[in-house]
Amino acid sequence: MRELPRLPNYNDFIHRLYPGVADRSLVREVTFQVTNQCNLRCDYCYEHHKGPESMSLETGKRIVDLLIRMWEDDKPGGFISKKTKTVILDFIGGEPLLEAPLISDICDYFFKQCALKGCTLASGARISISTNGQNYFEPQVQAFVKRFAPFLSLNVSIDGHKALHDAHRVDAAGNGSFDKAIKAYHAAAGLGGKQTKMTFVPASFPQMSEAILFMLEQNPDFIAANYAYEPIYTPQDARVLYDQLKIVSDHLIATKRVIACSILDHNIGYPVAKEDDKNYCGGSGGMLAFDTQGKAYPCLRYCPISIGKEKAEKICIGDMQGIYNTPHTAKIRDYLDAITLSSQSTPECINCPVGVGCGWCSAYNYESTGDVNRRVTNICWAHKGRTLASCYYHNKRYLELRDTTPKAVLLPEKDALQIIPREEYEYLLRLQTEAEKVFLKEGGEDGI
Structure with missing residues (x-):
């Protein structure tokens, strides 16, 4: 049986090159926040403390020196050691391409x-x-793009069609940014794949299907769509999300489009295995970010541009001279390393029958509660609505196209009925039953 593709993941690619090596330091992502400036004023941006500051080339070089020095020192348990096979150099702002010459010089160095x-x-x-x-x-x-194209993965953020994009992503004068963004998207298509990131919030949910269908017309390699972590989603938001994703699902099935679509992933909506107690957010020790001044944080989301200087200072883990190299920062490292899914979650989340795929942002935990180890559950209802839509999509697609596998509806009835009417819930159950019967009749085993 053919299977729908999954979204590409560079970490997965590196691990395939080195099978049997489970160490998460195999590939490391290091973020250079090259500027606090941005030429847009997106209304859902989590960077609330932008300013005129930019990184100097000297600071960028000293960060590179630190990365190489960590590799040379090869300390057991170090963020980078000789076990580390490669790195992802992530450049971000603000808007990073405002500092394209700086990025070019840092990469060259x-x-x-x-x-x-x-x-x-x-x-x-x-x-x-x-x-x-x-x-x-x-x-x-x-000039930067031409010089580093073989190494470059460049993503142009587009939220969908012009009306939706321009409603949320405007410049300082209030003008929309779609026209320039879509031209850049097509021009950059060869740089790491034709891709974009689509971000939705409750206000944009009613236009989600139009937005995704528009992006499908642009012939992307995959659809990376998700909702922001910050809003508190309601069952009503989940209903809108479900209805919109049904429209997308029907389109993908009717057109027989074979494409990975993150928001309809088959792998979400299952119970988390008891032995799978990881903290999947990289912002609890799996990533490293440097702000414009060269101070180090567990990820960009902890930097002053995101949460302000006062909160950021308490979670600073070093600078371009070294990380986790003082008693205070060593305590931060040990604390981050000890965080698991269960340590930060309530029993309801730990035992959720559809918990797989319900993510969290460790830095947003910290920003909202003052504690990295206290999970914020704002997206709970959005995740439940998305899970129901994924069941609709894969069961219906299996029955019509046979290029996926059936998917069990595991969301409890009491939760499902807060999102969709009873007749819709019963329809989902019938769809599942029919898909399972055909699957077993055709020789399927435990793919459900």
Whole structure:
């Protein structure tokens, strides 16, 4: 049986190159926050403390020196060691391409220093950039793109069709940004795949299907769509989400489109295995970010641009001289390393029958509650609505196209009926039953 593709993941790719190596330090993501400036004023942006500051080249070079020094020192348990096969150099702002020459110089320094010192981190290294595309065609940006294209994964953020995009992503004067973004999206199609990130909030849920169908017309390699963590979603929001995803599902089935769509992933909506007690958010020790001044944090979401200087200072883990190298920062490391799914979650979340795929942001936990180890559950109802839609999509698609597998409706009836009417819930159950019968009749085993 054919299977629908999954979204590409560079970490997965590296682990496939080195089978049997489970250490999460195999590939490390390091973020350079090159500027606090942005040329847009997106209304859902989590960076609430933008400003005029930018990183200096000297600071960027010293961060690169630290990465190579960690590799050379090869300390057991170090963030980077000689077990680390490669790195993702993530450049972000604000809007990172406002500092394209700086990014180019930092990358140039990284590859040269790795060559001079015999550091293998440059082998397979990726340069990752998410941009709003507003200055993509400027000469200095194009010079950077041309120079580093073989290593570059560049994503232009587009939230859907022009009306929706321009309702949320505007410049300082209130003008929409879609026209420039869509041109940049098509021009950058060869840089790591034709991709974009679509972000939705309750206000944009009613236009979700139009937005996704528009992006499908742009012939992407995959659809990466999700909802923001910050809003508190309601059962009513979940109903809108479900209805919109049904429209998307019907379109994908009717057109026989074979494409990975993150928001309809088959793998969500199952109980979390008891032995799977990981904290999947990289912002609790799995990532590393440096702000414009060279101070280090567990990820960008902890930087001052996101949560302000006072909160950020308490979770700072070092600087370009070294990380986790003082008693205070060592305590932060030990605390982050000890966080698990169960340590931060309520019994309701731990035992949720559809818990798989219900994510969290460790930094948003910290911003909202003051504690990384206290899970914020704002997305609970959105996740439940998405789970029901995924069941609709895969069961119906299996019956019509046979290129996926049936999916059990595991959301409890009492929760489901807060989202959809009883007749719709019973229809989902019938759809599941029919798909299971056909699956077993055709020789399927435990794919449900």
